[in-house]
Amino acid sequence: MSIGVCYFPEHWPHEQWETDIRQMADAGIEYVRMAEFSWGVLEPERGAFDFEWLDEIVGLVGEYGMEAVLCTPTAAPPRWLVEERPEIRQRDRDGTVRDVGSRRHYCFNSDAYREETERVVRAMAERYADDPRVVGWQTDNEYGCHGTTRCYCDDCADAFRNWVREEYETVDALNEAWGTTFWSQQYDDFEQVDLPRPTPAQDHPSMLLDFARFASDSVVEYNRLQANLLREANEEWFVTHNFMNLFESVDAYEFDEDLDLIAWDSYPTGHAQQAGGETTADELRAGNPDLLSFNHDLYRSVLDRPFWVMEQQPGDVNWPPHSAQPAEGAMRLWAHHATAHGADTVVYFRWRRCLEGQEQYHAGLRKQDGTADRGYADATRAAEELFDLDHVDAPVALLHDYENAWALGEQSHAPDFDYWQLLQSFYASLRAHGVQVDIVHPENDLESYDAVVAPTLHLATESLADHLTAYVESGGELLLGPRTGVKDEFNKLRPGLQPGPLSALVGASVDQHETLPTRFEPTVARPDETDAEYAFRTWAEWLEADAGEPLLEYAGDDIEGGRTAAVRNAVGEGSVVYCGVWPESELANDLVGSLLDRAGVPQTDVLPDGVRVASRDGHTWVMNFRSDPVAVTVAEDASWRLGGPEIDSFDLAIAEIDAVDELSVQIRE
Amino acid sequence: MSIGVCYFPEHWPHEQWETDIRQMADAGIEYVRMAEFSWGVLEPERGAFDFEWLDEIVGLVGEYGMEAVLCTPTAAPPRWLVEERPEIRQRDRDGTVRDVGSRRHYCFNSDAYREETERVVRAMAERYADDPRVVGWQTDNEYGCHGTTRCYCDDCADAFRNWVREEYETVDALNEAWGTTFWSQQYDDFEQVDLPRPTPAQDHPSMLLDFARFASDSVVEYNRLQANLLREANEEWFVTHNFMNLFESVDAYEFDEDLDLIAWDSYPTGHAQQAGGETTADELRAGNPDLLSFNHDLYRSVLDRPFWVMEQQPGDVNWPPHSAQPAEGAMRLWAHHATAHGADTVVYFRWRRCLEGQEQYHAGLRKQDGTADRGYADATRAAEELFDLDHVDAPVALLHDYENAWALGEQSHAPDFDYWQLLQSFYASLRAHGVQVDIVHPENDLESYDAVVAPTLHLATESLADHLTAYVESGGELLLGPRTGVKDEFNKLRPGLQPGPLSALVGASVDQHETLPTRFEPTVARPDETDAEYAFRTWAEWLEADAGEPLLEYAGDDIEGGRTAAVRNAVGEGSVVYCGVWPESELANDLVGSLLDRAGVPQTDVLPDGVRVASRDGHTWVMNFRSDPVAVTVAEDASWRLGGPEIDSFDLAIAEIDAVDELSVQIRE
Amino acid sequence: MSIGVCYFPEHWPHEQWETDIRQMADAGIEYVRMAEFSWGVLEPERGAFDFEWLDEIVGLVGEYGMEAVLCTPTAAPPRWLVEERPEIRQRDRDGTVRDVGSRRHYCFNSDAYREETERVVRAMAERYADDPRVVGWQTDNEYGCHGTTRCYCDDCADAFRNWVREEYETVDALNEAWGTTFWSQQYDDFEQVDLPRPTPAQDHPSMLLDFARFASDSVVEYNRLQANLLREANEEWFVTHNFMNLFESVDAYEFDEDLDLIAWDSYPTGHAQQAGGETTADELRAGNPDLLSFNHDLYRSVLDRPFWVMEQQPGDVNWPPHSAQPAEGAMRLWAHHATAHGADTVVYFRWRRCLEGQEQYHAGLRKQDGTADRGYADATRAAEELFDLDHVDAPVALLHDYENAWALGEQSHAPDFDYWQLLQSFYASLRAHGVQVDIVHPENDLESYDAVVAPTLHLATESLADHLTAYVESGGELLLGPRTGVKDEFNKLRPGLQPGPLSALVGASVDQHETLPTRFEPTVARPDETDAEYAFRTWAEWLEADAGEPLLEYAGDDIEGGRTAAVRNAVGEGSVVYCGVWPESELANDLVGSLLDRAGVPQTDVLPDGVRVASRDGHTWVMNFRSDPVAVTVAEDASWRLGGPEIDSFDLAIAEIDAVDELSVQIRE
Ligand SMILES: [Mg+2]
Ligand SMILES: [Mg+2]
Ligand SMILES: [Mg+2]
Ligand SMILES: [Zn+2]
Numbered sequence A, B, C: 001m002s003i004g005v006c007y008f009p010e011h012w013p014h015e016q017w018e019t020d021i022r023q024m025a026d027a028g029i030e031y032v033r034m035a036e037f038s039w040g041v042l043e044p045e046r047g048a049f050d051f052e053w054l055d056e057i058v059g060l061v062g063e064y065g066m067e068a069v070l071c072t073p074t075a076a077p078p079r080w081l082v083e084e085r086p087e088i089r090q091r092d093r094d095g096t097v098r099d100v101g102s103r104r105h106y107c108f109n110s111d112a113y114r115e116e117t118e119r120v121v122r123a124m125a126e127r128y129a130d131d132p133r134v135v136g137w138q139t140d141n142e143y144g145c146h147g148t149t150r151c152y153c154d155d156c157a158d159a160f161r162n163w164v165r166e167e168y169e170t171v172d173a174l175n176e177a178w179g180t181t182f183w184s185q186q187y188d189d190f191e192q193v194d195l196p197r198p199t200p201a202q203d204h205p206s207m208l209l210d211f212a213r214f215a216s217d218s219v220v221e222y223n224r225l226q227a228n229l230l231r232e233a234n235e236e237w238f239v240t241h242n243f244m245n246l247f248e249s250v251d252a253y254e255f256d257e258d259l260d261l262i263a264w265d266s267y268p269t270g271h272a273q274q275a276g277g278e279t280t281a282d283e284l285r286a287g288n289p290d291l292l293s294f295n296h297d298l299y300r301s302v303l304d305r306p307f308w309v310m311e312q313q314p315g316d317v318n319w320p321p322h323s324a325q326p327a328e329g330a331m332r333l334w335a336h337h338a339t340a341h342g343a344d345t346v347v348y349f350r351w352r353r354c355l356e357g358q359e360q361y362h363a364g365l366r367k368q369d370g371t372a373d374r375g376y377a378d379a380t381r382a383a384e385e386l387f388d389l390d391h392v393d394a395p396v397a398l399l400h401d402y403e404n405a406w407a408l409g410e411q412s413h414a415p416d417f418d419y420w421q422l423l424q425s426f427y428a429s430l431r432a433h434g435v436q437v438d439i440v441h442p443e444n445d446l447e448s449y450d451a452v453v454a455p456t457l458h459l460a461t462e463s464l465a466d467h468l469t470a471y472v473e474s475g476g477e478l479l480l481g482p483r484t485g486v487k488d489e490f491n492k493l494r495p496g497l498q499p500g501p502l503s504a505l506v507g508a509s510v511d512q513h514e515t516l517p518t519r520f521e522p523t524v525a526r527p528d529e530t531d532a533e534y535a536f537r538t539w540a541e542w543l544e545a546d547a548g549e550p551l552l553e554y555a556g557d558d559i560e561g562g563r564t565a566a567v568r569n570a571v572g573e574g575s576v577v578y579c580g581v582w583p584e585s586e587l588a589n590d591l592v593g594s595l596l597d598r599a600g601v602p603q604t605d606v607l608p609d610g611v612r613v614a615s616r617d618g619h620t621w622v623m624n625f626r627s628d629p630v631a632v633t634v635a636e637d638a639s640w641r642l643g644g645p646e647i648d649s650f651d652l653a654i655a656e657i658d659a660v661d662e663l664s665v666q667i668r669e
C-alpha cells in the first residue's frame, strides 16, 4: 500500500525540479504521475518531439528511489494540431463546435484524432519502453469529463450508423428491435439512422439507449487503441485509466480487458456537494464516506483486484460550489478509507498549487511558495501508516449496470427519480451494517456471495432471470428493488406484467406503479403491525402476490392503503424479497439487516451516520467522518493495529478482529 | 352521450385485432378513433399506399356495431418524406432545425408539406368516402403541441411578409400601425419585415402581436386545406380536431367554419400539475374540476354545440412531473363531468398500454398484457350510465380572447401576471356558485346572457366598447376586471387614460397602476367598512371615479390606502362593475355573487373547493373531486337520476331539479 | 443645480410640440435632452438628412429659455443601414447574430459601423456647431446595455488578435504572461489567438481577463471617435455619456479624457430589485439609498467634478420584475439625494409616457393623455428647491477597479461571492456613519484622503503595494478586505503567499482560504472577548500574523476556531487593518467606525437603515428612504435650509452644520 503524487514539472522552473523530487521522496511518496496534458511541451511543433525534459525528471524520480507513472497527453491536443485538423473537435447536439481553449476538445470517433493519438502514444511508448523507472501508464485523463462522452459531429453520425448496422444487420431487425411503428418512425435504410438531434418532442427511448451504448463503446475502442500501443511497447507495464465519481456515460465494466488496473479520482468534499440535497458541515469538511466507498467498491470490482486512487484531494479544490478547508486529518482518513476498501495506492493531486491557468484555486501538498500545505502532514503520516494487505473479500454483491442508468436517465418518469441515488439508498444501508460489498454487473458470477442486493434491474432478459433464479435456488439470498423487469434489452416494454421474466422468482407481479412527490411523505407498514410505519419516497408499486408472501403494505387511508408493497418468496434453498418502493433509510436498514441475517453474514448494529467500518485481510478499520469523537466497543482480547477504541473527530483506528459483529460504535458526548 | 376509445392496430399483431375489437364492444364503446400517426404504415414508400390493414380493422369495428373516426396522419411525416423534402422541417428562433425523430416536425407554411398533406389526405378521404362505418375525421393531432405553432423557417418568413403586406397594404400604414419611430425601427419596404430573431433587447410588441396572429392564422389555413378535402369527399362526415388544455398559441375561435365539431384532450392529473403552485393530493388523484370545465366550456362555446373529449386520461400518464394513480372512479367522474358541461362523446386514450416508443409510461383501458387496467371498469360503468341530453344553456358568458393572451404574454409586466390564471380567478368563482358559463369571444352576440364577466379586455376598440355598452344599456349586468382598455388593436397604448373607450361605460379612469409581489398580501375593503378586508394579488389600479360609484378602496396605510380600487356604474337598464385588482377567491366570490344577484341568475351558496355542480337539460350533476365524502341538501321532492344526496369521495350524483339554488352541499366529517 | 427632461418630439404630433415645451419651462426645467435613437427620422434614407424637425424643436427649447442637450443616435442604426451593411451586427458567443429589431445591434469593432458613425455624428455636429441653444452632447446611449459590451463577431476576433499583439509583442511573451503551458494551451502564433468560444470546460482566466480589458477598450475607442468629432465641431460643448447602475463590463475610469462630464441613469426601484435578496417594501417604493449613492459617488469621482443624472426614474418603469408606484415624494427625494452626492443636474426620463414600442409601461412626468403624472409635482418642487453648491469634498476613498470585478467575476470560487456586493458591505457602513466617500481607482492619488477603504485588491502589483505603503507611512489610515494581493496583473497566482506584495504592509500572510455557505452563519470575535461575536459570510482567510497584531479570530470550535481573521499593523505614521473575511454589517460598522476614529474623520452614530446624511458645501442633507418618520437631533444653533428636525416618510431636510458628528437621527414611533 503506497502513496503517490501528481507532478507537472513543465509548470515549474528547471532549477526547482530536484528540490521537488527530493521533498517527495522525503514525504514517503513512492509513485510520481507525470506528463498528463503535456503534449504542448512534448511536441511543440509537428514531429519535433522533445523528450529531454521528461527523461531528466524521470531520471530524478528514479534517482530518489521512486517510480514514474506516465500519462498519454491526449486529453489536451495542442493548438497547432487543432489548427491543422479542425475536424477532430466535438459538436454539441445543436451543432455548436466544442472548441480548443480548455481540454477534452476532441472526438473519440475522429479518424484524424485516432491517427494523431497513435502517433503521440507510439512515440512516448517507444521512448520509455526500456526505462525501468517507468512502471505504468495512465491513458488520457478522465474520459468523458465535461460531458464529452456523447458527441454530435459527422464522424460520430457515421460511426453510429455503422454501430447500428453491425448490431442489427437488417433495417427490418432494427425497426422490430426499437419499435418504430410508433409515431411513424420507421427506418427505410440504415442511412437514415442519425444521432439524436433537436426535435420538437421526446426522442425515441430505444434509439437513445443504443446511442448511449454506442457512445460508451466509442470510448472503450479509443482507449483500446492506446492500451494496445502501450502493451506492445512493454508488456510489463500496467495500463490504467482514471475514472470519476458516479460517472454514468462510460461503462467501466467494458474496460476490463484493456486495463490492468482501474483507478479513480477522489474529491470527497466536492462529490458531497454534487450529491443533491443540503451538504452537512461534516460532509463539507470530509465528504460522505458511503459516496466515496461506493466508488472504491465499484472500481475495485471491475477487475476484482486492488485499485488506485489516481487523484486524491489534497486540501481545498477549485470546482465545487463551496470549498471549505478539509478537516484536520481528512487527507489521511481518505487514504486509509480507500485502503480499507481495497486500494493499493493513493496518489495525491497535485504536488504544488499551480500558478497559471484554470486550476489556480486547487491546493497541492505544497503551497504555491513551496512550503508544506495542510495536506502534506496527512499524506506523510498516511505513507508511514499504510501496510501491505490481501485483496478485499466481500460477502455481498450489489448489482449495478450502466445500461439501467442510461435507460432510467432518459425516462426517469419523475423529476426526483435518480438511478444512482436509488442505489445509494441500499448501499448506504449495507455500509451501515459494516459489510464489505462488491458492486458488480448483474450478469456477473454470483455464487461466491452470501447475499445479493439489486436496487433495480430495470432492463431484464430471460437469461438474467435464469441466472438469478439459479443463484437463489442454490441457497442465495436476494433483495430486489423497484422498477425491476420493466423493459427488454431494447428499452421496450414487455408484453407481460412487471417484473417480467423475474415474476416467477419473485412470486408476485406489479398491478400498478405510481410516482409521488416527496412532500407527501408516504409510508408502508408490516401487515397487522400498523403502528410501525416506514417512510419511502418517489416510487410505489402495487403488488399482486402470487407464490410470494406479503411483507409490507401501504399504510394510511389513501387509495393505495392496504395494497401490497413488498413480498418475500422462498425458492429452492434460498429466498428473495421484492420491494416495490424506494426505501428511506429505516426501511432500507430493516430490509438489509434481515437479508444479512438470513444469509448469515456478520453485521454490526446500525452504525451512526458518518461512522463506518470496513474489513480487509483480518483487519477492521473504524473510520470517523464526524466532527464528534466516537467510542468503539470490541471483544476484550481484540488488539489494535492503529489507534484504539477512543476515536477522535475525523480520525480512525484499525482493529485486528475476525468479524464485524464483534464490534459496535457509539458517539461520545 | 357515448364512450369511445383510441386504438392503434398497427402497434399490435394482426391476430390480436378481433379480440381487441370484441372487447371494446363488450365495454359499451361506440366510437373507435384510429390511424393517427399512421403515415408510415399507410404509405411505406412514396405512392405505395397500403389501406388493407385499415380496411380490415374498420370492417371489424363495423361488424361489432361500432363506428370509426379516422385521423389524418399528418402530425408525423415518415422519414422518407423528410429525407426527400427536408425543407418541411421547422426551425427554432435561433435557426436550429426541429428534426425528424419525434413528431410535429413540419412547418404549417411549407408549400412542400401542404402538397404532401393534400396527397395523403386526398388518398385517405377517397378510400373511405363511401364507407358507412367511417363517420368522421380528426385532422392531424394537437396542432401546435411542443411549441410548434411558431416556426422561424424561411417559408414562414416569406409567409409573414405576405401576411403583413396583406394586412397593411402600404409600408407607411405598417409603420403607423405598429409605431416604429421608437428606437428607429421604421420599415422602408415590406421586404424588411422579418420573423422575430434573436436581438439584444426586447422585441417590438406590435410586431410580436401580429406574429402571433399570423402563426395562428397559418394553422387555421393549414387545417382548412385538410377540412376542405375531407368535406369534398363526403359531406356527411363530421370533421373535428383535438385541441389542448388552455392552449394559447392557436386561436380556436378561428376554426369555427372549418370544423363541424370541436374536441379536446383531457388529462386532469397532468393539467393540474401544469397549473402552477403546489398540486394538492386530491388534484394529483383527480385533477382540478374548474381547470377541466374551463376547457369544456371554452370548446363547447366555439361552435355553441356539444363537443367531444377526444382523448380522456385512462389512468397514469407519461408526461407530468408526477403520475400518481388516479382515484378509484376518477375515470368515470371525468366522463360525467364532461357530459354535464356539454360533451357528446368521451373517447379514452388509449385502448392498451403501448410496448414501444415514447409513450410506454402511458396507461390504457387495458394493460400491456391485455387484461383490464384500472380505468376499464370506470369507462364501462360510464358507458352504461350516460344518457342523451339537450345542449347546455348557460346564463352567463365569460369573455376570453386569444389576442389578449398574446399581448399580455409578451408584456406581462410582472413575473406572476398570467392571463389564464386571471381568467381562472373569475371563472372558478362562477363555478363555486354552480352557474353554467359560456366562454366566448368579446365580440360575440351577448344578448342571450343575463350576466357577462370579462376578467380583462386588454386590447379594446371603440366598437367593442359600443358592443358592451349596448349590452349593459339594454339591461345586461357586466363585471370587468383589471388591465382593460389599455391598448389598441395594434398593441399600442391609447392616448387616453385606461380603460380607454370603456371609460364612459365604467364611469371611471385609471390614475395609476402598479404590480406588487404576492408576498406583500395586499388588501382592499369597502369604503367605511374597514374591518372586512379582501385579499388581491399582483395587479393594482388606482381609479378616479367619475359617474361610477366607488365600490372598493385600498386598505392599510401604505401610499395607495384609501384610493379607489373598484367602481360600479349604472348605465341604462343594466350596470357595470369595474374591478381594478386581480381578486383572490373571497373577493371574486363577492363580486360574482353580487353580479348574479343583480342579474337574477340562480346560484348556490359558495360550494366547497373541489365540489362542483352543473346543470344540463333539466338535470344537475353534483360532482365530488375530493377524497372526503359530501352531503347534498335538496328540495324534498327532488328525485335522483343517479346516486343520491350522500356522495362518496370522487363520486357523483345526478338530481332532477329546476335550478341550482334549490341545492346546497356540505362536506361530511 | 438644475432639472432637465428627456424628450422625443418625433413620437408626438407636430402640433403638440409647443405645448410640451411650454409646460417644461413652466415646470422649472432647464435642460431638454433629445435626438436619442432618432437616426430613422434624421436620415430616413442614406444621405437624405432631415434636420428641420430638430431645428424647430431646438428653436422652441431656446425660445422658452431652456437649453438643449443632443444625443448621437448611434445606439439604434436604422433598418436600411443594417440591410446594406449586415456585418455591423454583433454575434453571441455561439455565433448567433444579434439582429436588428430592438436596439444596440451593432459591434464596437466594426469598421463599417465606425464609418457610418463618423458620417452621422459629423453631420449632426456640423449642423449645430454654431447653435447657442445646444450646450452639450450625450454620445450614443448606455454603452454595453443588454450584454453588448462583449461581441463574438469576426471583426472582434481580428481586433482582439491585434490588441493582444500590441500588448505582448511576441508570442513568447504572451505565453509567459498568460501561462499557457497548463493544459497545453500554448500559442504558436498570434493568429491562433481567438475570442472565447464554446469549449468543453472552463476558459483560461488570463485570456478572459484580457478579453474583458479588450472589450472595454473597444467601447472607449468607439466613444473617442464620437467625442473627437463633437469636440472638433465646437470645443465649448460638453460631451458626456450616460453610464448605468453598477455596470461591470465597461471601465468608466478609462473615459476620463474623452468626456467632459459623466452621467448615469438612475432607476432606484428597479436597481433595488436587481441587487439580490428580497426587496423590502420601502425599497420597492424608493430604492436603496446606498446602492444609489454608490453610483453617484463612483461617477462623481471619475472626473472629480459634479456629474449628471441623465435619466431619473419619474414614476413606475417597465423593466424590473415588479413596478410598484414610487412613494409620494420619492421623485423629489432622489433629486436632492443626487445633489447631496455631487450632482449638477437631474434629468427626468421621460417627458411623457410613450404610446408605441418597447417602453409603453414606462411613466413620464406627464401621462399619455398629457396631464401631470405623479412625478410631475415632485420634479417641479425639486426644481424650486435646488440651489448652487460647490463640489463635494470627501475625506474617505473607497478603492474600486473594474479589472478586479472582471477577474473575480470569472473565478468567483463560490456562487455567492460577488465583487459589487463585497464593495457594498464596506460602502454601506461608511454611509451609515454619514461620511462622504470618493470611489476611486487604486492607483489614484490618495494623499488628500484621511482614510482609505479597499474592500478587495485582488490583482495587485508591486507598484500598487508601494503606492499604498507610501500612503500609510505618511499617516494614512487604511482598511483592506479579503482576497487581496492574490493575483498578478495577468490573472496568474503569485508565487508568494497572499496578500503578495502587500504582505509587508499588512504584517501578515494568508495560510489558507475557504468559502462557506451563508447558512453556516460563521462568526469572528476579538481575542479574549469571546462573548461578542460578529457575523461574516462566504469568504474566510486564516492569517498568520507577522508584524501585525491579531485583531479578530474565528469563533466557535470548528477547525478554524482560534485562528486569526484580521490583523492591524502600524506602519510609519499610519496604520493598516487587514480583514480576511467578508464582514456582515455589524462587523463592517465596527471596522469602519474604528478606521474613522483613527483618521479623525467626523462621523455620526450608526444611522438607521434607509436614513442617510450627506454633506456638501456647508450643508448636510438628512434623507429618509423609510416609510416611517424620523427625528434629527442637532446642535441648538443649527439652522435649516430646507425642512427641519422632524422628517416625514420619504422626505428630507437640509441643515447648515459644520460636521456630521453634530447630528444624530432616531426613528419616530
Ligand atoms: Mg454491458
Ligand atoms: Mg380573432
Ligand atoms: Mg484600468
Ligand atoms: Zn464526434
Ligand SMILES: [Zn+2]
Residues within 6 Å of the ligand: B089, B090, B091, B107, B108, B109, B110, B151, B152, B153, B154, B155, B156, B157
Ligand atoms: Zn416554418
Ligand SMILES: [Zn+2]
Residues within 6 Å of the ligand: C089, C090, C091, C107, C108, C109, C110, C151, C152, C153, C154, C155, C156, C157
Ligand atoms: Zn463584434
